[in-house]
Amino acid sequence: MRMICLALLAFAEAVALREAAVASPVQHVLVQMPLLVLAGFMAAWDLKIPRGWAVPLLLAALTVFLFWMLPRNVDWALSPAGETAKYITLPLLLGLPLRLSWPWLGPILRGFLKANALSMLGVLGFLYTHAPVRICNSYLVSAQHDLGFAFLYLAAALACLWAIPVLFGHPRRGPLGAAGCSRCGA
Amino acid sequence: MSTASEPAAAGHAATEPSAAPQAGAVKLTMILSGAVFALMMVFGLIMRAAQGQWIELDPALFYQILTAHGAGMVGTAALSGAAILWYFSGRHVVLTAGIYWAFLGLFLLGVVLILGAIFVGGYGGAWTFLFPLPALSGGAWEAGAAAAFMLGYVSIGVGFLLYYLELGRQIHARYGSLARALGWNLILGREDKNPPPPTIVAAAAVTIFNSIGIILGAAVLVASLVHLLVPGFEVDALLAKNLIYFFGHVFINASIYMAVTAVYEILPEYTGRPWKSNRLFAIAWNAVLIFVMAVYWHHLLQDVVMPPWMLVVGQLVSYFSGIPLIAVTAFSTFLYVRGSKMTWDLASSLLVLSVAGWSVGSIPASIDGMISVNKVMHNTMWVPGHFHTYLLLGEVAMAFGFMAWLVRGKTISQMGGLDRAAFATYLAGAAGFVTVFLFSGAASIPRRWAVHYEEWLTHDRIGTLFSVLVVLGTLIFVLRFVARLGRSEG
Numbered sequence: 052m053r054m055i056c057l058a059l060l061a062f063a064e065a066v067a068l069r070e071a072a073v074a075s076p077v078q079h080v081l082v083q084m085p086l087l088v089l090a091g092f093m094a095a096w097d098l099k100i101p102r103g104w105a106v107p108l109l110l111a112a113l114t115v116f117l118f119w120m121l122p123r124n125v126d127w128a129l130s131p132a133g134e135t136a137k138y139i140t141l142p143l144l145l146g147l148p149l150r151l152s153w154p155w156l157g158p159i160l161r162g163f164l165k166a167n168a169l170s171m172l173g174v175l176g177f178l179y180t181h182a183p184v185r186i187c188n189s190y191l192v193s194a195q196h197d198l199g200f201a202f203l204y205l206a207a208a209l210a211c212l213w214a215i216p217v218l219f220g221h222p223r224r225g226p227l228g229a230a231g232c233s234r235c236g237a
Numbered sequence: 238m239s240t241a242s243e244p245a246a247a248g249h250a251a252t253e254p255s256a257a258p259q260a261g262a263v264k265l266t267m268i269l270s271g272a273v274f275a276l277m278m279v280f281g282l283i284m285r286a287a288q289g290q291w292i293e294l295d296p297a298l299f300y301q302i303l304t305a306h307g308a309g310m311v312g313t314a315a316l317s318g319a320a321i322l323w324y325f326s327g328r329h330v331v332l333t334a335g336i337y338w339a340f341l342g343l344f345l346l347g348v349v350l351i352l353g354a355i356f357v358g359g360y361g362g363a364w365t366f367l368f369p370l371p372a373l374s375g376g377a378w379e380a381g382a383a384a385a386f387m388l389g390y391v392s393i394g395v396g397f398l399l400y401y402l403e404l405g406r407q408i409h410a411r412y413g414s415l416a417r418a419l420g421w422n423l424i425l426g427r428e429d430k431n432p433p434p435p436t437i438v439a440a441a442a443v444t445i446f447n448s449i450g451i452i453l454g455a456a457v458l459v460a461s462l463v464h465l466l467v468p469g470f471e472v473d474a475l476l477a478k479n480l481i482y483f484f485g486h487v488f489i490n491a492s493i494y495m496a497v498t499a500v501y502e503i504l505p506e507y508t509g510r511p512w513k514s515n516r517l518f519a520i521a522w523n524a525v526l527i528f529v530m531a532v533y534w535h536h537l538l539q540d541v542v543m544p545p546w547m548l549v550v551g552q553l554v555s556y557f558s559g560i561p562l563i564a565v566t567a568f569s570t571f572l573y574v575r576g577s578k579m580t581w582d583l584a585s586s587l588l589v590l591s592v593a594g595w596s597v598g599s600i601p602a603s604i605d606g607m608i609s610v611n612k613v614m615h616n617t618m619w620v621p622g623h624f625h626t627y628l629l630l631g632e633v634a635m636a637f638g639f640m641a642w643l644v645r646g647k648t649i650s651q652m653g654g655l656d657r658a659a660f661a662t663y664l665a666g667a668a669g670f671v672t673v674f675l676f677s678g679a680a681s682i683p684r685r686w687a688v689h690y691e692e693w694l695t696h697d698r699i700g701t702l703f704s705v706l707v708v709l710g711t712l713i714f715v716l717r718f719v720a721r722l723g724r725s726e727g
């Protein structure tokens with residue numbers, strides 16, 4: 052129940068950020084969209100699925116992720132149709148299936164997904180900080196640069212977040228636990 | 238924990254970790270590596286003979302062969318190093334066989350893509366794929382060929398990522414944290430009842446820096462791919478160069494740092510004294526972990542737009558990067574060998590040679606890392622001169638030494654006539670070959686030129702003769718390995 056409330060809260064927060072999302076791509080792509088994903092993630096917190104569903108759900112989530120990674124679709128998300136699609140697909144087709152499949156993913160696959168996320172954030176940072184063209188029609192070139200740097204900062208932060216427990220052991224379980232946190236899957 | 242590892246091949250009753258699980262997969266990898274090393278050396282020989290104008294070679298083909306030789310050699314060095322590290326890590330942690338096979342499969346897929354890109358698509362932009370060259374072929378190759386080449390790299394990178402994830406995961410499971418596996422307890426003087434053996438210290442360090450290299454390398458590869466396929470997207474050329482050399486430097490060095498575990502694990506069988514981690518050893522490896530990532534700036538000493546402090550760091554760290562580890566490894570090897578009545582068979586000779594070759598090769602490398610020298614030596618044959626030293630006489634010697642050890646059997650006996658001849662041929666050939674490169678560099682002969690001036694031909698021809706010896710020695714090592722493997726398995 053608590054998780055459902057949190058999910059609703061995240062969703063409400065995302066809706067409240069509508070104006071901000073129009074104003075700045077950083078708030079759109081790195082605040083509002085993650086909040087929507089989080090809403091779906093939280094909503095599915097206590098649900099369990101059989102193992103066989105994990106891979107199809109993961110693929111669905113990744114496809115939706117890939118779709119929203121394309122700059123053109125970020126533009127589209129500001130139009131009425133696109134906005135509706137965003138509010139529906141990000142929680143229900145990305146956050147939710149990701150959360151459902153995550154407990155079933157092996158540690159190597161998780162590690163791979165994380166490493167891949169870092170690389171892709173790097174690629175986005177690479178392209179957005181230097182593209183000679185305006186990639187999104189709805190935003191200024193300067194905002195595009197800010198977004199590029201924001202991607203890079205995010206990559207650095209996530210890298211630290213994921214690497215520190217591996218380097219120094221998990222703080223809560225003492226140095227010898229190793230199976231990873233089974234609840235959050237970190 | 239993990240799924241159980243595959244039972245070891247080749248008749249060992251694999252119950253304890255020391256019985257080398259997945260020996261079959263590793264042996265297969267070493268056959269592949271040996272064969273590719275030999276083939277790529279023949280490519281090298283062809284290039285050298287073409288530079289010396291003993292054979293005709295279309296320059297376009299020269300650059301394709303140069304690309305294949307560079308990518309093929311670096312890839313094979315990494316592959317053989319990875320096989321060695323996997324084999325010996327398996328003595329200390331339990332590793333999943335499936336991951337190794339996935340790694341090998343992705344690696345071979347990458348090789349197919351790369352070879353196709355070069356010899357079908359005509360890609361000849363060198364193994365460093367420096368932005369924006371792959372996109373500016375001047376008609377020599379299509380964008381698709383360059384893209385296939387980079388996709389090949391991506392495939393190999395993914396394979397290595399899986400490899401390191403598994404290695405890192407199992408080390409973490411066994412030692413609780415990578416910091417402990419890096420020997421931090423030894424460094425800080427804390428008690429550790431089960432200190433990490435040298436192989437694990439090496440494995441932990443390589444896992445960390447090569448994973449970082451691969452993640453950054455993947456980013457620049459994919460960004461370059463985007464640029465190639467959607468030319469509207471530009472990337473910052475200087476940033477791309479930084480990332481590419483970071484990745485390249487780290488990746489090729491990692492191959493030696495992985496292969497050196499063969500020295501740590503095999504030489505004690507000969508000297509009778511176990512190679513243990515101590516404080517100095519742990520400090521050296523931790524230093525390497527930092528330095529190997531900070532020295533790539535020595536590749537950018539000509540880029541005047543780089544912030545000067547970075548180049549100064551590149552120069553300073555170039556001295557320090559090799560020194561602690563090589564000093565500790567070489568010095569320990571010397572002490573171990575000197576105080577014991579060692580039997581010199583092919584394996585032990587090659588392994589001791591490899592430590593020496595690695596140490597010697599780092600000297601011209603450090604010299605070129607000086608900004609004042611680099612102004613003259615950059616892009617001369619000095620550069621292939623130094624890296625062929627620590628690759629031919631270092632990494633490749635480690636790999637061949639490991640192969641000789643794999644098929645040695647239980648008894649250790651002195652080298653026979655053929656082994657001695659092969660060893661001498663290889664040593665003389667390699668030493669002569671790299672010396673010629675270094676002389677050419679000192680004479681300011683540029684690297685990566687398909688067509689050489691009249692005045693340079695003597696260098697090229699002497700180099701060609703020496704490389705024939707290297708190829709001969711290699712052929713004997715590889716054929717001997719395959720023959721003995723067949724005998725012991727059959």
Ligand code: HEM
Nearest residue numbers: 278281282284285307310314363364628684685686704707
């Ligand atoms: C018989 C042995 C070998 C011969 C004859 C040979 C020959 C050559 C030649 C002629 C070049 C081009 C030099 C130039 O820039 O003009 C070259 C480059 C290179 N070689 Fe070798 N080589 C041999 C072994 C190796 C080994 C064992 C490795 C690595 C494990 C290696 C790695 C490389 C690399 C990375 C390059 C640079 C390619 C580039 O500039 O893009 N080579 N080699």
Ligand SMILES: [Cu+2]
Nearest residue numbers: 486532533536
């Ligand atoms: Cu370097």
